[in-house]
Amino acid sequence: MSTDTTPASELLSSFQLGDLNLKNRVVLAPMTCARAETTRMPNDLMAEYYSQRSSAGLLITEGTFISKQAIGWVNAPGIYTDEQGEAWKKITKAVHAKGSKIFLQLWHCGRASHSDFHDGALPVSASPVKQNGEYIHTPKGKKDYETPRALDASELSEIVLAYHQGARRAKDAGFDGVEIHAANGYLIDQFLQSKTNTRTDQYGGNPENRVRFLQEIVTGVTEVWPANRVGVRLSPNGNYNDMGSEDFRETFTYAASQLDNVGLCYLHVVDGLAFGFHELGEPMKLEEFRKIFSGPIMGNCGYTRETAEAAIQGKHADLIAFGRPYISNPDLVERFRHGSLLTPPEDMTTWFSFEKEGYTDFSVANT
Numbered sequence: 001m002s003t004d005t006t007p008a009s010e011l012l013s014s015f016q017l018g019d020l021n022l023k024n025r026v027v028l029a030p031m032t033c034a035r036a037e038t039t040r041m042p043n044d045l046m047a048e049y050y051s052q053r054s055s056a057g058l059l060i061t062e063g064t065f066i067s068k069q070a071i072g073w074v075n076a077p078g079i080y081t082d083e084q085g086e087a088w089k090k091i092t093k094a095v096h097a098k099g100s101k102i103f104l105q106l107w108h109c110g111r112a113s114h115s116d117f118h119d120g121a122l123p124v125s126a127s128p129v130k131q132n133g134e135y136i137h138t139p140k141g142k143k144d145y146e147t148p149r150a151l152d153a154s155e156l157s158e159i160v161l162a163y164h165q166g167a168r169r170a171k172d173a174g175f176d177g178v179e180i181h182a183a184n185g186y187l188i189d190q191f192l193q194s195k196t197n198t199r200t201d202q203y204g205g206n207p208e209n210r211v212r213f214l215q216e217i218v219t220g221v222t223e224v225w226p227a228n229r230v231g232v233r234l235s236p237n238g239n240y241n242d243m244g245s246e247d248f249r250e251t252f253t254y255a256a257s258q259l260d261n262v263g264l265c266y267l268h269v270v271d272g273l274a275f276g277f278h279e280l281g282e283p284m285k286l287e288e289f290r291k292i293f294s295g296p297i298m299g300n301c302g303y304t305r306e307t308a309e310a311a312i313q314g315k316h317a318d319l320i321a322f323g324r325p326y327i328s329n330p331d332l333v334e335r336f337r338h339g340s341l342l343t344p345p346e347d348m349t350t351w352f353s354f355e356k357e358g359y360t361d362f363s364v365a366n367t
C-alpha cells in the first residue's frame with residue numbers, strides 16, 4: 001500500500017468547463033489508433049481503450065471522419081453513417097460509467113490523403129499544393145503524396161454540412177461535446193495557413209479570408225451544440241504534415257481572436273514542440289493565446305506532470321492534454337497522484353496495429 005506524499009495538485013483538482021464538471025484537468029489527447037477496421041465502425045476494443053483511460057477529467061476521441069471525402073487514414077473511424085453514430089454509443093456509455101466526459105474529434109484530412117481512398121479521385125484541399133513527405137499509407141500500401149484538387153467555393157457548404165451532421169450524430173451518440181480538428185495540417189489547417197492556401201477568392205489571401213472556412217464550420221456545428229460544448233484545436237508551431245507558414249503568428253492570433261467571439265468550450269493549442277516545430281520564428285506560447293482568448297485554454301505536446309502543473313499554476317492553461325504518455329499509461333492520473341514511474345512510450349510500430357497489442361494491453365501501476 002502506498003500513501004500519497006505529493007503536494008496539493010492543481011492538475012488533479014476538479015475544473016468547471018462551461019456547464020461540465022471535470023474531475024481533474026488531465027485530458028486524453030486525440031489519438032488515431034486505427035482499430036476501427038475497414039468498416040470504420042467503433043467497436044468493443046475501442047470501448048475498452050477509452051474506458052481504461054477514463055480517469056482523465058476529459059477524453060477526446062481519435063480524429064473521426066465526417067464524410068467519405070474526409071478519409072485519409074487506414075482503419076480510422078467515421079461518424080458519417082447512422083450505424084457508426086449508433087456504434088459510438090458503447091464508447092460514450094463506457095466512459096460515462098467511469099464518471100468521465102468525452103468529446104468526439106471531427107476530422108477531414110484534405111490533402112493528407114490519397115486517391116486510393118477515393119476510388120481514384122484526387123484528395124481535396126484549399127489549393128493544389130502537394131504535401132512533401134516520404135509516403136502515405138493507403139489501402140493499397142505506401143504511396144507518394146499527390147497534388148490535391150482545389151475545392152471550389154461552391155463545394156464548401158457541403159463540407160460544412162458534413163461537420164454539422166457529424167456533430168448531430170455525436171450528440172445522438174451521447175458525447176458531451178465535439179472538438180473541431182483545425183490542427184496538424186489537415187483540411188481546416190490547410191485553409192488557415194498561407195503555405196497551403198494560395199486562393200484568391202474570399203477564402204484565401206489575408207488571415208480574415210483564410211479563417212472564414214473554420215468560422216463557417218464553427219457556425220455549422222454550433223447549430224447542433226451550444227458553443228460551450230464545442231472546442232477547437234490549433235497547432236500554430238507544428239510542422240507535422242509539412243506545415244509551417246512565415247505568417248503563422250499573424251494567422252493564429254487572428255484565428256484565436258475570432259474564435260473568442262463565439263463563447264467556445266475551450267481553445268486547444270498544441271503549443272509544445274515535441275511533435276515537430278517549423279522553426280519559422282519564436283514559437284507561440286499559451287500566454288499569447290491567454291491575451292486574445294478569454295475562455296478555457298488547453299495546452300498539449302510534450303508535457304510532463306511537472307510542466308503541466310506549472311502551466312496551470314502559472315494560469316497559462318486550464319487543462320493539459322497528454323497523448324503518448326497516455327498510450328502506455330492507461331492509469332496516468334493515478335500514477336500522477338501517487339508519483340509512480342511512467343511506462344515509457346511503446347515502439348511506434350504498435351500504435352497503428354490492428355490488435356490489442358500496444359493498445360489495451362498496458363499494465364496499471366501497483367499504487
Ligand SMILES: Cc1cc2nc3c(=O)[nH]c(=O)nc-3n(C[C@H](O)[C@H](O)[C@H](O)COP(=O)(O)O)c2cc1C
Pocket residue numbers: 029030031032033061062063105181183184233270274275300301302303321322323324325351
Ligand atoms: C499515435 C498518435 C495519433 C495521433 N492522432 C491524432 C488525432 O487523431 N488528432 C489529433 O488532433 N492529434 C493526433 N495526434 C497528436 C496528439 O494529439 C498530440 O498532439 C501529440 O501526441 C503530442 O502530445 P504528447 O507529447 O502528449 O504525446 C496523435 C499522436 C499520436 C502519437
